[in-house]
Amino acid sequence: MKLVPLNLDRDLDLLHAWVTHPRSHFWGMQRASVERVREEYQAIADNAHHHAWLGLDDDGTPLFLAETYDPAHSELARHYDVRPGDLGMHVLVSPPTRKRSGVTSAVMRAVMDFCFADSDVDRVVVEPDVRNEAIERKNAEVGFVEERHVQLHDKVARLSFCTRAAYAMSVPHLRPEAIGYAHRRLIAKAIAEFSHERLISPVREGDRYRFGENTFTATRHELEHWVVDPDSLDGPLDALDFIAKLRETLGIPEKLLGTYLEEISATLAGTAWKFTHRRETADELVHADFQTIEAAMTEGHPGFVANNGRIGFGLQDHEAFAPEAGRPVRLRWVAIRRDESIFVSAGDERAHYAAEFGEDLLQRFEQQLRGHGLNPDDYRYLPVHPWQWEHKVTVTFAPDVARRAIVPLDAGPDRYRAQQSIRTFFNVDRPERHYVKTAIAVQNMGFLRGLSPKYMQATPPINEWVAEVVENDPELRACGFGVLRELASAGYVGDAYHRTGTPSAYTKMLAALWRESPVPRIADTERLATMASLLHRDRDGNALVSALIRESGRTPAEWVASYLRAYLRPIVHCLLKHDLAFMPHGENLILVLEDHVPSRVFMKDIGEEVAVMNDQPLPPEVERIRIDVTDEIKELAIFTDVFDGFLRHLAGILDTDRVLSSAEFWALAGDCVREHAKDHPSLAGRLDLLRPTFKHSCLNRLQLRNTLQMVDLTDQASSLIFAGELENPIAA
Structure with a gap:
């Protein structure tokens, strides 16, 4: 949101409609004519101590009226001792044209941000009508404290x-309200996912279920998928107590209980923040x-209960850097000594920097180095997350900065937006430029989000090899898979x-990688969206996928079949043809x-989350991704990562919304796999994707076992935890 000066020639009709609306009766202009409104606001425009502002929504739509004034030159001056730095304020939100939650709160924050953007302002003063209890609550939300009632010429004011x-x-x-919303949804998810992983067993009581002190309504679907209605929950609604009482049942080590509860608490806070600030329907x-769409996502990983930990972020960090905040970020840049660093790319290094931030800035960086008496030829450049610079580089690497092995330079000119993975940034000023993925020492969902320079030496070669496999496969080209x-x-x-030679979190704090942007690879008629958005529900419970299907004009079955051909078929083909598995969540x-x-x-995320599961020849630098596993484990690349990890959630949403039944959904998924087998008879028998059951690999059990590091990234298969078997929803 932003505020611009009110323009009577442009805004008068809109202004008149707002101030005379029945909802605006406390504004005192219910029966005012257009000319009366013009006179009132022309007087404000002519007053050097009073200003009127039009507030615009993020899309530029007029949304509210704000006024700011100097109390020393107002009626209030007779009622209190005006201090230097006081600023008076009025705000009027436009009459609603559609249902939108949280608008008034967001407007209040925008106006207060505007007021305090002036460094001379120390205190904001308001004097609403004492009968206006709604604005009193909104004022209290942002920190206003009532001093007393005063009699003004037209009202008794607070x-x-x-x-x-x-x-x-x-x-x-x-x-x-917000934290209650978060508790309900997190407990509902905990019951659903812990039941799915067979850690707990709710008991049916009539048309409801009971677990412990809570009762609720729920539906059960294929793959033992539970959909628990959060609004149906009765009983205690404290997610932290709910988890703590289950410590032994869940198998949380006593010494890690506090850490896991902190991630739960942070997840609650994140949900409450999104409930309050994200209003997109x-x-x-x-x-x-x-x-x-990327910023609007509210759920996080669909399987993990503690999925929004971000331990290390404070409130201001969250509002500045969290993806849901949607704030533009300028990355910091440092120069690092060539002989003490690593750079890997298929192309020229200097050309890479010039393409990423421009030749002018590159020359400026070189001039900065010369200003320190340093030779630019001895250095290369590294982007750093602003949080990482403030909290880690200047402290944890202070000696290296002091000896000029790390040289602080400047922020880059382009603005970026954090993606759901927190540490990956999309260039909003030049979308055709690469994503930048940075190290950040924040604990989130079972890992400290660092990057190892030595581990990433193989990342570009691995990506080149995988891209070549994909580009040379006619089936994958036909699916449009990239x-x-x-x-x-x-x-x-x-x-x-x-130098100690011991890998640790400290050896993953100063690194970055660059990933291709999808923007140059789409046509004008195409749009992009994270696949996570298919599981998104807005704060009123409406699912984006249901809205997409409705808007497309396709039948639900046609829409889902098209989606499965784009997503499931190429993943199946990569596995059967190349023994190549991704992490396709x-x-x-x-x-x-x-x-x-x-x-x-x-x-995307190829370098860390791809595996080759056969003995085909690989370039030496790509050998790291080879793993030796049984066919049964290979099949889990579909059963666990696709069916259980994503499609069961999507099927549950479509069934709950009565868009497409779970049975129909899984029949379409089975058709997709069988059609691939029909089109590629030589691959059909390599793995048994139609087997009646498969091993039930559990994600939350990994995090509950060790919330600091769920798996060994160098040997992920050996870290898996199983809980029996699940029935295959596409089995013959």
Whole structure:
């Protein structure tokens, strides 16, 4: 949102409609004519101590009216001792034209941000009508404290003040309504996912279920998938107590209980923040751009209960860097000594930098180095997350900065937006430029989100090899399947932590990689969306996937069949033809939509999450991705990662919304696999994807066992935890 000066020639009709609306009766202009409104606001325009502003929504739509004034030159001056730095404020939100939750709270934050953007302002003053209880609650949310009632010429007013510090300390998302919403949804998810992993067993009681002190309604679907209605929950609604009481049942080590509870608490706080600040409806997201959809996601990983930990982020960090905040970020750049660092790319290094931030900035960086008496030829350049620079580089690597092995330079000119993975950034100013993935020492969902420079030496070669396999396969080309290559990686290795020779979190704190953007690879008629968006429900419970199907004009079966051809068929083909497995969960896939229907997909995060499961010849630098597993484990690349990890959630949403039954959904998935077998008879018998059951691999059990590091990334298969078998929903 932004505020612009009110323009009476442009805005008068709109202004008149707002101030005379029945909802605006406290504004005192119910029966005013257009000319009366013009006179009132012309007087404000002519007053050097009073200003009127039109507030615009993010899409530029007029949304609210704000006024700011100097209390010393107002009626209030007779009622209190005006201080230097006081600023008076009025706000009027436009009458609603559609259902949108949280608008008034968002407007209040925007106006207060605007007021305090002036460094001379120390305190904001308001004087609403004492009968206006709704605005009193909104004022309290942002830090206003009532001092007393005062009699003004047209009302008895509630004289209230908000200091800069009080506003900074206000946390509007941490209020009963928002945190209650978060508790309900997290407990519902915990019951569903822990039941799915056979850690707990709710008992049926009539048309409800009971687990412990809670009762609820739920439906059960294929793959033992539970859909628990959060609004049906009765009993205690404290997610932290719910988890703590289950410590032994869940198998959480006593010494890690606090860490897991902190991730649960952070997940609750994140949900409450999104409930308060993200207002996009499913119908709006149907037509939204790529990054609006990315920021609007509220759920996180669909399987993990503690999926939004971000331990290390404070409130301001969350609002500055979390993907749902949608704030533009300028990455910091440092120079690192060539002889103490690593850079790997198929192309020229200097040309890579020039393409990423421009020749002018490259020359400026070189001039900065010369200003320190350093030779630019001895250095290369590394992007750093602003949080990482503030909290880690300047502290944990202080000696390296001091000896000029790491040289701080400047922020880059382009603005980026954080993606769902927190540490990956999309260039919003130049979308055709690469994603940048940075190291950040924040604990989230079972891992500290670092990057190892030595491990990433193989990342560009692995990506080139995988891309060549994909591009040379006629079936994958026919499906439109593509990969977004990670083309370059860089990292600093000259610190004491690397010199010890012991891998640790400290050897993963200064590195970055660059990944292709999908934007240059789509047509004008195509749109992009993270595949995670297919599992998104807005705060009113409406599913984006249901809205997409409705808007597409296709039957649900046609829409799902098109999606499965774009997503499931190429994943099956990669496995059967090349013994090549990805980690194809929602955040790792980007959908290409045409007329609101998925037509093809891009796979990303190749370097860390791809495996070759045979003895085919590989280049030496790619050998790292080879694993030796049984056919049964190979099949889990479909059964666990696709069916259980993503499609069961999608099937549950479509069934719950009465768009497509689970039985019909899984019949379509089975048809997709069988059609591939029919088209490729030589591959049909390599693995048994139609077997009646498969091993039930459990994600939450991994995190519950060790929330600090769920799996050994160098040997992920040996880390798996199984809980019996699941019935295959596409079995013959």
